[in-house]
Amino acid sequence: MNDAYDVVVVGGGIAGISAAYALGQDGARVAVVEREATLTAHSTGRSAAQFLASYGEPANRRLSAASRAFLDSDADGLADRAVLIPRNVLWVAPDGFDGHLQERIEANQVTVTECELLDVERTVAICAALDPEWLAGGVIEYGGFDIDVAGLHQAYVRGARAEGVTILRERGVRELRQQGSDWRVETSEGRLSCSVVVNAAGAWADELAAVAGAQAVGMRPLRRTIFTFSTSFDAEDWPLVIAADESFYFKPEGPGQLLGSPADEHLDGPCDARPREVDVARGIEAVNQATRLDIRSIRSKWAGLRTFAPDRVPVVGFDPVVPGFFWCAGQGGTGIQTAPAISTLAAALISGENPPEDVAALASLLSPQRFAGVAAVQLEGP
Ligand SMILES: Cc1cc2nc3c(=O)[nH]c(=O)nc-3n(C[C@H](O)[C@H](O)[C@H](O)COP(=O)(O)OP(=O)(O)OC[C@H]3O[C@@H](n4cnc5c(N)ncnc54)[C@H](O)[C@@H]3O)c2cc1C
Structure with missing residues (x-):
């Protein structure tokens, strides 16, 4: 095997594999190196699989918007089924929290997503399980989607291989x-040898930086818990229902089943994240308080890490100090829905090509240069 490459991408999750595909398209000789046997073993395989245009920091929203065309094209036609499946988003709030609904309207104005403020009756008409006693109103955000994450990742693997990318597992x-x-x-x-190393190591991005002699940016891997449960409600067409203060969410996950989360954020170290009973219990309590779902038992549970830079904006670009070390990390809670735009930008910066205008405009916002000289935050234990 020839072990000399232009670029070695460390990490085979959505960040690494999408960057490898885009680099392969630009003609680079690329290897993806993944520690696990399964490329989606960590955050990528554990997401809530939602495309939510208004979510995250303004930079994340712009990245999401710039990713839509690729997702709509079913990953350049590489996916063997639809990547985006329509599922609107319903923000809900109890009395005293309706200010949060107004914030959602404002967030949607920025992303030009169509949305509507709803009274209790119309909100319950959309999701019959919501408890009118708890509810003060809702905001329906149109243009949301379920993302077929496995299908999207597989499409990138297929595309990367077709471009000659070598994928090395374990x-x-x-x-x-x-x-x-x-x-x-x-x-x-x-x-292996190469000219450029891409840091797509997810929760391990700061660790990999240390291995390369680069300064950590202070990545915060935040653990989030998910559980699934049965329902007798006819729920398949419900939107993603999310508390406007982000204290819980739930959405359909196949026939007769819902997925729920306390939308928790616990600082963890880079690891194989495990759900804690207390977080599952909090999620169940929050959903039961707002609905008539009456969850008594769960079918499955898992946890994953959403890894954020201190400003919660992804870090994409060459390290300001260590030459040939390229960051593609800190995607937080939007790494699936922003992967097309981030990978396009990453490949363009590495290959010296011009990225599309909407993506190019974000280059300086995402650059690791913004952390140069700032001491990295020390991680506390879990
Ligand atoms: C509960 C939850 C819900 C989420 N919901 C959504 C959502 O609805 N929509 C959305 O867009 N995003 C969502 N996200 C976020 C999204 O999943 C992440 O942003 C994204 O998966 C990050 O991808 P990644 O490739 O950077 O990380 P990972 O998938 O974790 O990949 C990094 C890889 O690097 C490998 N690695 C690390 N160090 C080394 C090394 N030294 N050598 C070799 N390999 C190494 C690891 O083994 C790992 O496989 C969610 C995340 C979680 C946890």
Whole structure:
């Protein structure tokens, strides 16, 4: 096997595989190196799989908007089924929290997403399980979608392979050493060389930076819990229902089943995140308080890490100090829905091509340059 590449991408989740595909399209010789046997073992395989245009910081929203065309095209036709499946979003609030609904209207005005303020009756007409005693009103946000995350990731794998990208699983990157203008990449299964290393290591992004001799940006891997439960409601066409203060959400997850979350954010270390009973219990309590779903038992549960930079904006660009070390990390809670735009930008910056205008305009906002000279936040234990 030829072990010399232009670019070695560390991490095979959605960030790494999408960047590899875009780089392959630009003609680069690319290898993706993933420690796990399954490329989607961590955050990518554990998401709530929602496209929510108004979600996150303004930069995230612009990235989401810039990603729509690729997602709408079913990943350049590489996916074998629809990547986006319509599912609107219903923000709900009890008395005293209706100010949050107004904030949602304002967020939608920024992203030009069509939305409507609803009274209790119309809100309950959309999701019959909501308890009118608890509810003060809702905002329906149109133009939301379920994302077929497995299908999208698989489409990127297919596309990357067609562009000649090598995908190496069960290979942890242990050491990164610069030799002249090249990198020597020591993995658990041998050595590779390349000109550019892409840090798509998700929750491990700061750890990988340390291995490369780069300064950490202070990534915060925040654990979020999800559980599924049965329902006798005819729920399949319900929107994603989310508390306007983000204290819980639930949405259909196949026939007779819903997925719920306390929308929690617990600081964790980079790890194989596990759900805690107390967080599942909090989620159940919050959903039961707002609805007549009367959850008594769950079918399954999991947790995943949403890894944020200190300003909750993704970090995409060459490290300001260590040459040839490229960041593609900190996607937080929008890494699936922003992957097309982020990967396009990453590939363009590495290949020296011009990215599309909407993406190019974000380059300076996302650059790791913004953390240069700022001491990284120390992670506390879980
Ligand atoms: C509960 C939850 C709900 C979410 N909901 C949504 C949603 O609805 N919509 C949305 O857009 N996003 C959502 N997200 C966020 C989204 O899942 C993440 O932003 C995205 O998956 C991040 O992708 P990634 O490739 O950076 O990380 P990962 O998928 O974690 O990939 C990083 C990979 O790097 C590998 N790696 C690390 N270090 C090394 C090393 N030294 N050598 C080799 N490999 C290494 C790891 O093994 C890992 O596989 C959610 C996340 C969670 C947890």
